[in-house]
Structures are given as C-alpha cells and as structure tokens.
Amino acid sequence: MLSLISRTLLSRSVTTGQKALLLESLKHPNADDQQTRTFVGDVISPGQLMGIEHLRDPRLNKGLGFTLEERQALGIHGLQPARFKTQEQQLELCRMSIERYQEDLNKYIYLTELQDRNEKLFFRLLSENIERFMPIVYTPTVGLACQKFGLIYRRPRGLFITINDIGHVYDVIKNWPEPNVKAIVVTDGERILGLGDLGACGMGIPVGKLALYTALAGIKPHECLPIVLDVGTNNQNLLEDPLYVGLRQKRCTGKLYDDFVDEFMEAVVTRYGQNTLIQFEDFGNHNAFRFLDKYRGEYCTFNDDIQGTASVAVSGLLASKRLTNKKLSDNKFLFLGAGEAAIGIADLTVKALENEGLSLEEARDRIWMVDIDGLLAVDRPEGNLEGHKKFYAKNHAPIKNFAAIVNEIKPSVLIGASAAAGAFTPEVLKSMAQFNERPIVFALSNPTSKAECTAEQAYTHTEGKVIFASGSPFGKVEYGGNTFYPGQGNNAYIFPGVALGVLLAGIHHINEQIFLIASETIAENVSEEDLKKGSLYPPISAIVECSKQIAVKILNYAYDERIASVYPKPKDMRKYIESHQFNYNYEPSLPQSWPWPNPPYIKTRPMEPVKLKA
Numbered sequence: 001m002l003s004l005i006s007r008t009l010l011s012r013s014v015t016t017g018q019k020a021l022l023l024e025s026l027k028h029p030n031a032d033d034q035q036t037r038t039f040v041g042d043v044i045s046p047g048q049l050m051g052i053e054h055l056r057d058p059r060l061n062k063g064l065g066f067t068l069e070e071r072q073a074l075g076i077h078g079l080q081p082a083r084f085k086t087q088e089q090q091l092e093l094c095r096m097s098i099e100r101y102q103e104d105l106n107k108y109i110y111l112t113e114l115q116d117r118n119e120k121l122f123f124r125l126l127s128e129n130i131e132r133f134m135p136i137v138y139t140p141t142v143g144l145a146c147q148k149f150g151l152i153y154r155r156p157r158g159l160f161i162t163i164n165d166i167g168h169v170y171d172v173i174k175n176w177p178e179p180n181v182k183a184i185v186v187t188d189g190e191r192i193l194g195l196g197d198l199g200a201c202g203m204g205i206p207v208g209k210l211a212l213y214t215a216l217a218g219i220k221p222h223e224c225l226p227i228v229l230d231v232g233t234n235n236q237n238l239l240e241d242p243l244y245v246g247l248r249q250k251r252c253t254g255k256l257y258d259d260f261v262d263e264f265m266e267a268v269v270t271r272y273g274q275n276t277l278i279q280f281e282d283f284g285n286h287n288a289f290r291f292l293d294k295y296r297g298e299y300c301t302f303n304d305d306i307q308g309t310a311s312v313a314v315s316g317l318l319a320s321k322r323l324t325n326k327k328l329s330d331n332k333f334l335f336l337g338a339g340e341a342a343i344g345i346a347d348l349t350v351k352a353l354e355n356e357g358l359s360l361e362e363a364r365d366r367i368w369m370v371d372i373d374g375l376l377a378v379d380r381p382e383g384n385l386e387g388h389k390k391f392y393a394k395n396h397a398p399i400k401n402f403a404a405i406v407n408e409i410k411p412s413v414l415i416g417a418s419a420a421a422g423a424f425t426p427e428v429l430k431s432m433a434q435f436n437e438r439p440i441v442f443a444l445s446n447p448t449s450k451a452e453c454t455a456e457q458a459y460t461h462t463e464g465k466v467i468f469a470s471g472s473p474f475g476k477v478e479y480g481g482n483t484f485y486p487g488q489g490n491n492a493y494i495f496p497g498v499a500l501g502v503l504l505a506g507i508h509h510i511n512e513q514i515f516l517i518a519s520e521t522i523a524e525n526v527s528e529e530d531l532k533k534g535s536l537y538p539p540i541s542a543i544v545e546c547s548k549q550i551a552v553k554i555l556n557y558a559y560d561e562r563i564a565s566v567y568p569k570p571k572d573m574r575k576y577i578e579s580h581q582f583n584y585n586y587e588p589s590l591p592q593s594w595p596w597p598n599p600p601y602i603k604t605r606p607m608e609p610v611k612l613k614a
C-alpha cells in the first residue's frame with residue numbers, strides 16, 4: 001500500500017521543503033520500504049522507471065549487473081537471484097547460450113530476445129564479436145529470418161505503415177515512442193536480398209541494418225528507426241500462408257503508391273526534421289532508381305543497394321590494383337545483372353575511371369552488362385534498355401548464352417549481382433583463368449544460396465588464380481597447398497560509416513563523392529597481409545575502425561565543401577565522433593551525487609563475482 005508520502009512523491013510535484021521532510025522520514029526506523037523506494041526513485045531522476053519496470057526496460061536493464069546499492073535504490077532487490085555479475089561474465093554466458101543452438105535461425109531468435117531485454121549487452125556482444133555474430137543478425141541468416149518472419153514474430157520492433165494509412169502516415173509515425181530519431185532504414189519488401197518479394201516480412205532487413213548502425217558505427221539505438229511500408233505483396237505463397245503477418249493483398253502500384261511514399265517522406269521530416277537520414281533498402285529495381293532520383297535533392301537520403309553496394313565493390317576493385325599491378329582503366333568489366341547493385345557499381349566505377357583520366361565515354365566503353373535478355377546490345381530484339389542500362393549498351397550482335405558472352409568479351413573483371421545462383425559455372429570460371437593471370441570475380445548476390453558461385457568453386461576452377469569476393473560470407477578455402485580467406489564485399493563496410501559522417505556533419509544531401517570517399521577509405525585499410533590471404537577487404541572486425549575513419553573523412557570533406565550544417569566546426573573530428581557514439585558498457589544506474597554515504601537499507605553484503613566455468 002502506498003503511503004500518502006509516497007503518492008505525493010509519485011506525482012513528482014514535491015517541493016524541496018517536502019523532500020527535506022521526507023529525507024527525515026527515511027531515517028525513521030518505521031519508514032516502510034515502499035516509501036524508501038519511491039523517495040529514492042524521485043531523487044534519482046524524475047521519471048526514472050522503478051521496480052520491475054526498470055528491469056523490463058531493455059535500455060536500463062543490466063540483469064545481474066546491478067550492484068546491491070542499485071538494486072535496493074531502484075526497488076529491484078529480491079526480484080533477481082542474489083548473484084552479482086560483471087558485464088564480461090554476462091557476455092560469456094551469452095556466448096555459451098548461443099552455442100547451444102544448432103540452427104542459425106534459433107541463434108537469431110536468441111539474439112533478438114537479448115536485444116529486447118538488455119540493449120547494452122546485445123550491442124557489446126555484437127560489436128566485440130562481429131565476425132561471429134554479424135552473419136546471424138545480418139546476412140545471410142537475416143534472409144532466413146525474413147522468410148520465417150510470421151513464425152518467429154514475437155515482439156514489435158520498428159514501424160509498420162500500411163497503404164491503408166494513407167492520409168494518416170504522420171499519425172502512425174507519431175506513435176513511435178522515441179522523440180529523437182535521426183536515422184531511418186525503410187523497405188517496402190519488394191526485393192529482399194536476392195530472395196524477392198517478401199512483403200511485410202522484409203522488416204528483418206531494416207532491423208538488421210540498424211543493428212549494424214549501432215554495432216559498427218556507434219549510432220545510438222534510440223536514434224534509429226526501422227520501417228516497413230506495407231503496400232501488399234505479389235508473392236502468392238505469402239498471400240496464401242496462414243502465418244503471413246502483412247496486408248493480404250497484391251502490391252499497390254502507380255499513383256497511389258507514389259503518393260503514399262511522398263506522404264511518408266514528408267511525415268518523417270515533419271516529425272523528426274529535415275536532416276533525418278532515410279536509407280532506402282531492398283525496394284524493387286524500378287522504384288529504387290526512381291526514388292533515389294526523386295528524393296536525393298530534397299531529402300537526406302541514399303539507396304544502399306545502389307550506392308552502398310557500389311561503394312564496397314569499387315573499394316574491392318581499388319584494392320585489387322595492388323595484386324594485378326594494373327590501373328583500373330586497364331580492365332574490361334563484365335556484369336551479370338543490370339539491377340540496382342550492378343548499375344550502381346557500374347556508375348561508380350565510371351566515376352573512379354574518370355578520376356584516372358578517362359572521359360565519360362571511354363569509361364562506359366569498358367563496361368559490359370548482361371541481364372535476363374542477354375548482353376546489353378543496342379539492337380537486341382528485346383529492347384529493355386531503359387534508364388542507366390542504355391549507357392552500357394554496346395554496338396554488338398545480341399548474345400544470350402552467358403558462357404558464350406564471357407568467351408566473346410574476355411573480361412578481366414566479372415561481377416555478379418544477379419541473384420542467379422551458380423551462374424558462374426565451372427566453364428565460365430575456367431575461361432576467366434584462361435584470359436587472365438589474375439581474374440577478378442565478385443559473386444555479390446545475397447544470401448549465400450543466391451551467390452553466383454561459392455568461394456571454393458572460384459578458387460578450384462581457376463586453379464587458385466582468382467581474386468575473389470562475395471556478398472555473403474564464405475569460410476576459408478584450401479587449394480593447392482594454400483589457404484585463402486576470401487573477403488566479403490558487403491555494403492556493411494560502407495553504410496554505417498557513411499551514416500555516421502552524414503549525421504554528425506549535418507549533411508543535407510548525399511552525393512556520389514561521399515561514396516567514393518568511403519570506397520577509398522576501405523581500400524586503404526586493406527593490409528598486405530589481407531591481400532596475401534586472398535582478401536580485398538579488411539577483416540570484418542575492422543569495420544568499427546573503418547566506419548570511424550569514413551566518418552572523419554566525410555566530416556572533413558563536408559566542411560571543406562561547405563555542405564556541413566553543424567557549427568562550430570569540430571576541432572578534432574575523431575574526438576567529436578567518439579563523443580557522440582553509443583557506449584555499450586554498463587554505466588552506474590544511480591546518480592553520482594548520491595545523497596547518502598550508504599544505500600538506504602543494506603542488510604545484505606554483495607557477493608564477490610564468481611568466475612564462470614565453461
């Protein structure tokens with residue numbers, strides 16, 4: 001039962017005089033526990049969650065990491081076992097727990113639940129074990145999680161805005177509890193990785209991408225908002241699936257769809273400001289390019305599949321120069337796929353070639369592309385050469401067969417972004433090794449099941465000559481007495497650092513140069529040792545440092561070019577960045593100026609932390 005005093009305090013309208021009086025009452029031997037807790041709570045900070053609610057809040061929860069003093073002051077004493085644990089001991093337990101699961105999807109569920117109950121522990125676990133857990137919370141397992149979304153859905157994370165909300169999108173965004181969102185990743189689920197249309201189940205992607213915003217770039221979790229625009233799905237299996245959780249209707253298209261996305265963009269900046277970063281992710285091809293062109297001059301936005309993927313691929317190409325001793329312009333590039341990723345990479349490669357002194361025409365001339373209708377040839381009967389495709393169409397007889405195209409063009413660089421699993425056949429790979437001393441082969445489609453070839457196939461069929469990278473992770477490959485550790489050319493090297501730099505500089509519009517800066521930064525971080533091991537990328541564990549370096553360079557660029565809007569200009573960019581990053585280490589839950597030398601009622605002595613046995 002709450003006493004009158006406690007209720008007064010709960011109302012948070014106590015005066016200093018009342019507090020002094022209550023402080024007095026605390027010392028009274030008859031003051032009951034409830035009074036004590038309530039009073040202490042009020043002193044900690046108005047609005048501080050007390051009791052069980054403190055444990056239930058993933059931002060505040062430290063599990064057994066609360067000290068005795070904290071447990072008593074917060075009113076959670078006795079709600080947990082007596083043991084005290086350090087965060088390190090908790091991390092060890094997390095690692096042990098995950099290993100108990102055989103299936104990656106179960107590991108994914110474990111990690112999601114950890115994020116739901118203890119945010120700092122989740123992000124520390126992820127940040128300090130990126131190589132191990134990125135493939136679970138992100139590609140490739142996140143693909144499976146999206147496919148099974150209806151089955152594993154437990155708690156909401158992110159916003160689902162449906163086409164039925166048109167006219168009221170702002171009201172839906174208003175329901176998001178965080179007032180200070182700075183970055184949004186949004187999808188309409190039409191092209192989830194290489195898996196196709198997964199409708200509302202695509203939510204796993206924005207959630208996974210934003211987990212990397214925090215784990216790899218230290219962007220604060222409460223500043224990140226994952227969003228699905230649910231406009232239906234054309235995936236018949238999902239429409240008939242009793243477990244499907246999205247709108248059960250065909251995709252809305254045309255003017256209504258465009259008006260809906262327009263309204264969404266406006267609603268975002270109305271609630272969170274013009275500088276809110278909006279990352280488009282896994283939209284269908286036709287919409288991805290349209291929206292990028294339409295919104296990039298008006299909003300702070302980029303398309304990760306076009307620009308992020310381009311940036312990481314170009315970074316790999318820049319690093320490959322050190323192995324081939326060629327200039328970029330000495331290469332002939334052949335792309336399988338002419339969608340978001342392929343066109344994005346081609347466009348940014350053109351920019352990099354121009355930087356080497358080529359004209360726009362000369363640069364485009366070096367790039368050949370193949371789509372579902374075969375080689376992009378000016379006179380091919382199918383046409384289908386809209387948008388940027390026409391820049392790469394050649395005056396060449398139409399050819400359809402991919403192996404024949406490879407033999408005809410004789411490229412030095414082969415880039416797959418087609419979601420056509422296994423398209424780089426042994427025959428294709430052998431041909432590449434015939435024309436080139438060191439053929440460059442990127443099999444970038446995700447997840448692993450969609451890769452154009454595996455790492456093992458690439459090394460085997462080129463007799464170990466290949467310079468290989470993939471979009472999804474592959475383990476090491478033994479070939480001819482050598483061990484190769486292929487790099488993962490995934491946009492995770494790029495988007496977290498770009499977002500960090502853009503947000504901290506207050507850049508209004510994100511130009512291509514920013515992505516080239518990111519490419520160069522990653523390429524500079526590739527060591528001789530990485531190259532020797534067969535990787536064109538720094539180790540995954542280095543992404544945290546790389547993201548910081550990308551952000552420093554973007555900040556310098558933004559101030560030099562006067563596209564920054566945060567003033568005064570920071571003196572030390574690195575320090576400025578670090579001062580804004582998320583701290584995943586536990587911090588005291590009580591204010592430093594604790595008014596008592598001892599907690600209100602210590603009757604228990606803290607136990608010494610005990611070392612966990614594996």
Ligand SMILES: O=C([O-])CC(=O)C(=O)O
Binds near residue numbers: 192193194446471491
């Ligand atoms: O999510 C990933 O791993 C990379 C990416 O953007 C995609 O494949 O669509």
Ligand SMILES: [Mg+2]
Binds near residue numbers: 193281282304305
């Ligand atoms: Mg994507």
